[in-house]
Amino acid sequence: MxxxxxxxxxxxxxxxxxxxxxxxxxxxxxxxxxxxxxKGQFNYLVKEEKGDLNRDGKMDRITVHMDTIDNTYPLRLQIFLSQPNGKWALAVSSTQIIEPQYPTDKHGEYNGYQIPDFRIENGSLLMWSEIKGGNITYEFKYEKGNFELINIEKLTNNATKGYIDENTVFTETKFNLITGVRIETDSTNSEKTFKNEKRIKAVLIRPLPKIQDFKFSDKDRY
Structure with missing residues (x-):
C-alpha cells in the first residue's frame, strides 16, 4: 500500500x-x-488598385495596409510591378508616405484626416490627401526604375470660422515639377468680393522626388 x-x-x-x-x-x-x-504586422487591407504603371501592357498592383496592432495605426503603401512570368515583384514599400491615424506627436489623438486615396490613371499613380483647409493630389510616374513626383495640384481656402462664406478665398495651386512652373490662382464666389489673381513662380527641384523617399510631412514644401 x-x-x-x-x-x-x-x-x-x-x-x-x-x-x-x-x-x-x-x-x-x-x-x-x-x-x-x-514589430509591424500590417494585417488590414485598406485599399487595392490595379493598372499598368510601367507601360508594359500588364496589370500592376498597389495596396495600402494598416497595422491594427500598433497603437498609432500606421499605414503601408506597397507597389507591385508585373513580371514576364506573370507574377508581381515588390518595387516600393513605404510606411512614411501616409501619416499614422493616431500619431505619437498627437499623444493618441486622431490626426483629423481620412486615409489618402490612391488610384492609377493614364499610367500614373495618383495620391489624393486631405490637408488643412483643403486637399492635395500628387502624381507619380514610373521612369527608369523609380516612381518620380511630376505634378501637384492643391486646393485650399482661408476660412477661419469653421465654414465657408462669401469672403472665403480659394487658392488653387498647380505645380509641374518637370518644367518647374508653379501657378497659384486665388478666387472667390461672391460678386461683392470677386477676386481672380494669378501668381506664377519658377521652382526647379532636381532630382525629382522619389516615392520611396517621400514623407507625408512633405506637403508643407509645396
Missing amino acids: QNECKQITLRTMNNIFLLLAFLFMSAQTNVFAQNILS
Whole structure:
C-alpha cells in the first residue's frame, strides 16, 4: 500500500511538473508572438488598385495596409510591378508616405484626416490627401526604375470660422515639377468680393522626388 501511495504521489508530482512546464512554454510563446506583432504586422487591407504603371501592357498592383496592432495605426503603401512570368515583384514599400491615424506627436489623438486615396490613371499613380483647409493630389510616374513626383495640384481656402462664406478665398495651386512652373490662382464666389489673381513662380527641384523617399510631412514644401 505504501509503495502504491508513493507511486501515485510521484505520478501526481510529475503531472504537476509537466503542467507547469507547459504553462511556462505557452507564456513564452505568447510573448514571442506579441514581440513579432509589435514589430509591424500590417494585417488590414485598406485599399487595392490595379493598372499598368510601367507601360508594359500588364496589370500592376498597389495596396495600402494598416497595422491594427500598433497603437498609432500606421499605414503601408506597397507597389507591385508585373513580371514576364506573370507574377508581381515588390518595387516600393513605404510606411512614411501616409501619416499614422493616431500619431505619437498627437499623444493618441486622431490626426483629423481620412486615409489618402490612391488610384492609377493614364499610367500614373495618383495620391489624393486631405490637408488643412483643403486637399492635395500628387502624381507619380514610373521612369527608369523609380516612381518620380511630376505634378501637384492643391486646393485650399482661408476660412477661419469653421465654414465657408462669401469672403472665403480659394487658392488653387498647380505645380509641374518637370518644367518647374508653379501657378497659384486665388478666387472667390461672391460678386461683392470677386477676386481672380494669378501668381506664377519658377521652382526647379532636381532630382525629382522619389516615392520611396517621400514623407507625408512633405506637403508643407509645396
